[in-house]
Amino acid sequence: METARLNRLLQTALKAAAEGSAVLLRHLSHQNNRLVIRSKRDGSPVSAVDLESHEVIQGILAPHSIPIISEEGTLPPFIERTNWPLFWLVDPLDGTQSYIDHRKGFAINIALCDKTGPILGIVADPLSNRIFAGTKIKSPFTVSLSNLNESQPIVPLAATRPYRLVTSWNETLSKEELLPPSLNADAFRMEAVSGALKFCLLATGEADVHARSASYMEWDCAAGDGILRSMGIAVRNRTTGQPLRYNSMSLRVGDLYASRLQDPSI
Structure with a gap:
C-alpha cells in the first residue's frame, strides 16, 4: 500500500477511535443511568454502549470501502472474506466488563489488516485521554483524544529487574x-x-x-x-x-x- 493512502487511513482510524471514545465517556459520566446489558451466545456481556460505539466507528470507516469485521457487526461468510486484500478489525468496546464495573482497562481497538496481518494498529484508552498507534511505515506514537494533530513518539523505558x-x-x-x-x-x-x-x-x-x-x-x-x-x-x-x-x-x-x-x- 502506498504511503499516502495508509496515512489517510490512519487519520480516519484515529478520528473513529476518538469519536468512539467520546461515546464511551459520555455514557460513563451518566453513572446514575443503568446500562442495558445482555449476554451474547458465548456468555460475554454486551451493552447499548458497545453497539453505539460500533455504529459511530463503522460510519467513519465505511466511506473508504474497506470491509469491516467488528465484534458487534454482522460477519460475512468465510468464503467471501478469503478474497479480501484489506479489512478492518474492530472492537468498539474492549473490556466491556471493566467498563460496566467503572474500572480502568477498557479501550477501543481498530486494526487495518492485509494478507500479512495488521499494518495499522490503534488502541484508544479513554480514561487516560490517549490513543496509542503505529503502522508498518510509522513507529508507534500517542495522541490525545482532544488533539489528533499533535503526536508524541513512544520512547520505551529501559528494561530493569524485576x-x-x-x-x-x-x-x-x-x-x-x-x-x-x-x-x-x-x-x-x-x-x-x-x-x-x-x-x-x-x-x-x-x-x-x-x-x-x-x-x-x-x-x-x-x-x-x-x-x-x-x-x-x-x-x-x-x-x-x-x-x-x-x-x-x-x-x-x-x-x-x-x-x-x-x-x-x-
Missing part, C-alpha cells in the same frame, strides 16, 4: 509455565491487566512480556499486534512460535507471546 509479565485476569498458568525455558521466571513479576492495554504497556516499556494461555478473538489483539509490529516486536502463537494469523474461519487466535527482551539468558 521484569514485568502482563497477562489476562482469567489466566490460569503460573509465570513459570507462561515464560519460555530460556527465561528465568524468578526475574519476573506477573500482573493482570485488562484488554489490549497490555500491548500498549509493552510498547511503552512499562511491561516486558505479554503472554496468555487461552485463545481469544482476533479483534482483541490485532490492534495491539499492529502497534508492536511497528516497533519490530513480534506477537506469536505461544505454542508454535508462528506469527498470529487473521481473518480465519472462526476469528479465534490461540495462545500468544510477545517480548521486548532481547537477551534469552535473563
